[in-house]
Amino acid sequence: MANAALVSCSLNLSSGSKPSSHLVPSASVSLQISRSPFRRILLKGDKRLRKCRTVYAMAVSMGQEAGVQPGSGSDHSSNEAPTPKKVMVIGGDGYCGWATSLHLSNKNYEVAVVDNLVRRSFDHQLGLDSLTPIASIHNRIRRWKSLTGKDIGLYVGDICDFEFLSEAFKSFEPDAVVHFGEQRSAPYSMIDRSRAVYTQYNNVIGTLNALFAIKEFGEDCHLVKLGTMGEYGTPNIDIEEGFITITHNGRTDTLPYPKQASSFYHLSKVHDSHNIAFTCKAWGIRATDLNQGVVYGVKTEETAMHEELSSAYRLWKRRPDPGYLDIRDTVQCIELAIANPAERGEFRVFNQFTEQFSVNELAALVTKAGKKLGLNVRTVYVPNPRVEAEEHYYNAKHMKLAELGLEPHLLSDSLLDSLLNFAVQYRDRVDSRQIMPSVSWRKIGAKPKTVPA
Numbered sequence: 001m002a003n004a005a006l007v008s009c010s011l012n013l014s015s016g017s018k019p020s021s022h023l024v025p026s027a028s029v030s031l032q033i034s035r036s037p038f039r040r041i042l043l044k045g046d047k048r049l050r051k052c053r054t055v056y057a058m059a060v061s062m063g064q065e066a067g068v069q070p071g072s073g074s075d076h077s078s079n080e081a082p083t084p085k086k087v088m089v090i091g092g093d094g095y096c097g098w099a100t101s102l103h104l105s106n107k108n109y110e111v112a113v114v115d116n117l118v119r120r121s122f123d124h125q126l127g128l129d130s131l132t133p134i135a136s137i138h139n140r141i142r143r144w145k146s147l148t149g150k151d152i153g154l155y156v157g158d159i160c161d162f163e164f165l166s167e168a169f170k171s172f173e174p175d176a177v178v179h180f181g182e183q184r185s186a187p188y189s190m191i192d193r194s195r196a197v198y199t200q201y202n203n204v205i206g207t208l209n210a211l212f213a214i215k216e217f218g219e220d221c222h223l224v225k226l227g228t229m230g231e232y233g234t235p236n237i238d239i240e241e242g243f244i245t246i247t248h249n250g251r252t253d254t255l256p257y258p259k260q261a262s263s264f265y266h267l268s269k270v271h272d273s274h275n276i277a278f279t280c281k282a283w284g285i286r287a288t289d290l291n292q293g294v295v296y297g298v299k300t301e302e303t304a305m306h307e308e309l310s311s312a313y314r315l316w317k318r319r320p321d322p323g324y325l326d327i328r329d330t331v332q333c334i335e336l337a338i339a340n341p342a343e344r345g346e347f348r349v350f351n352q353f354t355e356q357f358s359v360n361e362l363a364a365l366v367t368k369a370g371k372k373l374g375l376n377v378r379t380v381y382v383p384n385p386r387v388e389a390e391e392h393y394y395n396a397k398h399m400k401l402a403e404l405g406l407e408p409h410l411l412s413d414s415l416l417d418s419l420l421n422f423a424v425q426y427r428d429r430v431d432s433r434q435i436m437p438s439v440s441w442r443k444i445g446a447k448p449k450t451v452p453a
């Protein structure tokens with residue numbers, strides 16, 4: 001089997017607190033869709049999923065009175081998008097979502113977080129924690145209000161529960177919805193059948209519900225959906241931004257770029273993209289699919305304001321697609337997409353990354369930076385648990401966000417130093433058992449996998 005390079009140093013840097021394996025999937029699988037084939041699968045095979053399901057739909061108002069006035073509303077007869085003012089951030093308690101919520105609030109958008117907090121529940125179930133301490137969502141929002149005077153709304157609930165999502169939509173009336181709220185770990189989706197089913201059910205149904213909510217309650221609302229560069233796979237030709245023009249047997253057409261995803265998680269995003277593209281065509285939905293690269297970094301202008309506003313820590317996670325970006329660019333890209341909405345019926349695709357690195361290049365960079373800080377750093381080679389070509393061509397276009405004005409923060413020595421310094425600061429919180437890959441793409445089976453304490 002091919003080998004992949006990983007960097008480890010005396011601190012055993014972890015890529016965060018992702019549920020890399022084990023235990024009960026989550027507490028959020030909704031069984032309310034009575035005729036769904038997914039329901040049949042769950043009822044037949046997944047008693048544990050049924051048992052642990054808790055749909056907790058609780059809308060918490062945290063001082064909306066001081067917020068910006070609602071957006072100008074929707075002119076349904078026009079193709080012109082209303083100036084977006086109110087943004088719903090689904091998955092707004094997560095790594096990218098929290099930083100984005102703060103950034104948009106700072107830019108005077110009225111923001112509401114929608115999240116079922118399942119990411120925190122994964123961590124509790126698996127005995128994991130973030131390297132950097134993370135405050136509760138309630139404390140985060142209160143701290144933001146006390147520092148800036150700005151309100152962020154909060155709706156705690158599961159978007160697979162359409163009733164919950166409808167109520168959140170009707171009460172907040174968003175002009176734009178940013179959707180981060182998915183199970184986003186490829187290794188997690190490859191542990192066993194139940195995790196694969198959970199990932200695809202949860203992600204596909206959640207996105208479908210968001211599309212139906214827009215159609216029913218705010219048809220001018222712009223969907224900004226987080227996809228991943230992993231949807232494209234690693235073709236032996238240049239990767240375009242969503243579409244490719246092909247001449248075949250003398251005829252020419254511009255078609256969706258082929259998708260060759262390499263995990264059940266990445267495939268869930270491909271299915272989402274197809275559903276979104278179809279509803280843009282059929283219902284006139286406005287949508288932007290952001291195929292994001294690997295995000296790294298801890299600090300944005302806003303999260304750096306107080307330790308209770310801190311994001312999770314992420315150096316890098318291993319992925320076959322070598323596009324990377326700083327968390328400060330993630331929040332900038334989302335803002336650019338919202339401020340320049342898609343037309344009615346338009347399905348836009350932006351490739352959201354700023355630099356490309358191979359794993360070996362990253363290993364060399366981290367090794368060099370660690371040595372500079374006096375750390376004992378080694379590069380070790382471990383078997384690659386994924387099924388992928390070790391050497392392959394990769395050249396992906398990423399112009400559209402730059403054209404809208406993205407000013408990238410590129411990886412520099414000083415940024416690497418600061419990331420490593422974070423790890424040094426929180427060295428006592430490092431759980432070295434979580435570093436090595438523990439899920440094999442080839443060994444996934446139907447038998448549920450459990451994990452010792």
Ligand SMILES: O=c1ccn([C@@H]2O[C@H](COP(=O)(O)OP(=O)(O)O[C@H]3O[C@H](CS(=O)(=O)O)[C@@H](O)[C@H](O)[C@H]3O)[C@@H](O)[C@H]2O)c(=O)[nH]1
Pocket residue numbers: 028090091092093094095096097114115116117118119120158159179180181182183184202206226227228229292293294295
């Ligand atoms: O059904 C769900 C699943 C998740 N969540 C919430 O969504 C948030 C996801 O946050 P995260 O920290 O697990 O994920 P994050 O790293 O922010 O990943 C985000 O950014 C990814 C791009 S990338 O960084 O992996 O390239 C996207 O693919 C993911 O969909 C998107 O959640 C969490 O608060 C979680 O509780 C829900 O509300 N409902």
